[in-house]
Amino acid sequence: MKAARLHGIGRELSVESIDVPSLRDSDVLVKVKASGICHSDINYRDGVSPVGRLPITLGHEIAGVVAEKGSEVQSLDKDDRVSVHYVISCGHCKFCIAGLETYCEQYQMIGKDVDGGFAEYLRAPAGNVLPLPEAVPFEQGAILGCAVSTAYHALRRARVEPTDTVVIYGVGGLGVHAVQLAAAVFKARNIIAVDVLDEKLSLAQRLGAKGIVNPSKEDPAESIREMTDGSGAEVVLDFVGRRGTIQKSIDCAGKGGRIVVIGISSEELQISPYSTIIGKEVEVLGVNDHLKSELTELIELVCRGKIDLSTSITHRLKLEEVNRGMEILEKNIGTPIRVVAEQ
Numbered sequence: 212m213k214a215a216r217l218h219g220i221g222r223e224l225s226v227e228s229i230d231v232p233s234l235r236d237s238d239v240l241v242k243v244k245a246s247g248i249c250h251s252d253i254n255y256r257d258g259v260s261p262v263g264r265l266p267i268t269l270g271h272e273i274a275g276v277v278a279e280k281g282s283e284v285q286s287l288d289k290d291d292r293v294s295v296h297y298v299i300s301c302g303h304c305k306f307c308i309a310g311l312e313t314y315c316e317q318y319q320m321i322g323k324d325v326d327g328g329f330a331e332y333l334r335a336p337a338g339n340v341l342p343l344p345e346a347v348p349f350e351q352g353a354i355l356g357c358a359v360s361t362a363y364h365a366l367r368r369a370r371v372e373p374t375d376t377v378v379i380y381g382v383g384g385l386g387v388h389a390v391q392l393a394a395a396v397f398k399a400r401n402i403i404a405v406d407v408l409d410e411k412l413s414l415a416q417r418l419g420a421k422g423i424v425n426p427s428k429e430d431p432a433e434s435i436r437e438m439t440d441g442s443g444a445e446v447v448l449d450f451v452g453r454r455g456t457i458q459k460s461i462d463c464a465g466k467g468g469r470i471v472v473i474g475i476s477s478e479e480l481q482i483s484p485y486s487t488i489i490g491k492e493v494e495v496l497g498v499n500d501h502l503k504s505e506l507t508e509l510i511e512l513v514c515r516g517k518i519d520l521s522t523s524i525t526h527r528l529k530l531e532e533v534n535r536g537m538e539i540l541e542k543n544i545g546t547p548i549r550v551v552a553e554q
Contacts, residue, residue: 247272263324394419
C-alpha cells in the first residue's frame with residue numbers, strides 16, 4: 212500500500228510502498244477514504260512535539276470503511292463507514308476507569324506514536340473505530356477526529372456557560388470550529404474572535420462571533436475590556452500557543468477567568484504570577500486531546516444539523532500531495548481552514 216512516512220525530523224514525508232498492516236484479534240483494518248492534515252502534523256515533522264518512533268506514518272484525522280476485522284471484533288462489519296478516535300488507551304488504569312483516556316498511563320496516539328492515516332490502510336484497535344452515519348461525508352468524519360473534537364473538549368474544559376464572554380484567539384482549523392460550537396452548542400452570550408487575517412474574522416462572524424479583533428491593528432486586551440465594559444472575558448481559548456498570544460490571552464481574562472491553551476509552540480513563557488494569575492484568581496488550563504465520548508457526541512450533533520461542517524474543508528488533495536498540503540497550512544496559502552487528503 213502507499214503511505215506518507217516521516218523518516219527524519221525536519222524532512223518532508225516520503226510517499227512510498229509498505230506492507231498492509233496485519234491484524235490482531237481485537238483490531239480493525241480501515242481502508243482510509245479521507246485524512247485531515249493538522250498543524251500538529253507539522254509540529255511532529257519538525258520535532259516541536261516528538262514522535263514515538265521513526266520511520267512513522269503521520270495522520271490522526273481519519274475516516275474510511277472497514278476492510279477487515281479481527282476474530283474478536285463483534286461491533287463492526289466489513290464495509291461499515293467509520294471515523295477513528297486517535298487516542299489508544301489501556302482501558303484499565305485509574306484514568307481510563309474514570310473515563311479520562313487522554314491521561315492513560317499507557318497512552319499512545321495514532322499518527323504520532325503508531326502509524327496513522329496518511330496511508331491507504333490503517334490498523335486500529337476496534338475500540339477506537341466509531342460508526343459514521345451516511346449523513347456525514349468522509350472528509351467531515353475525518354476532521355471530526357481532531358479539528359472539531361479538540362475544540363469541543365477545550366470548551367468543555369473551560370466550563371463555558373451561556374452567560375460567558377468567550378474569546379477565541381486564532382481562527383484556524385480548530386479555532387473556527389470553537390467559534391461555531393461556542394455559539395451553536397454552548398450558547399455563549401458573547402463570542403469574540405481574534406486573528407490577524409480579516410477574512411478569518413469575517414468567517415468567525417458568519418459562524419456566530421459578535422465581536423472581532425485584529426491584533427495587527429489594535430491591542431486585543433484593551434479592545435476586549437472595552438467590549439466587556441471593563442470586566443474582561445470569562446473564558447479565553449488560545450489556539451495559537453505562541454508566547455505573545457498566551458500573554459495576551461491572560462490579559463484578556465477577567466477576574467476568575469479560565470484561560471485554555473491548546474496551540475503548540477516551542478517558545479517558553481515568562482509571566483509575573485501576581486499581576487497575571489494570582490491577583491485575578493484566573494485558571495490556566497491545558498488541552499492536548501479529546502475524549503472518545505466527545506467524538507461520539509459530535510457525530511450525533513452533525514447528524515442532527517446542530518453544527519455545519521460544509522465549509523470547513525477548504526483544500527482537497529491526493530495522498531501523494533500530502534507535503535503540499537502541509538505547505539498550504541504552514542504558509543497559509545489560500546487561507547486554509549482544513550486540508551484533507553482524499554482517496
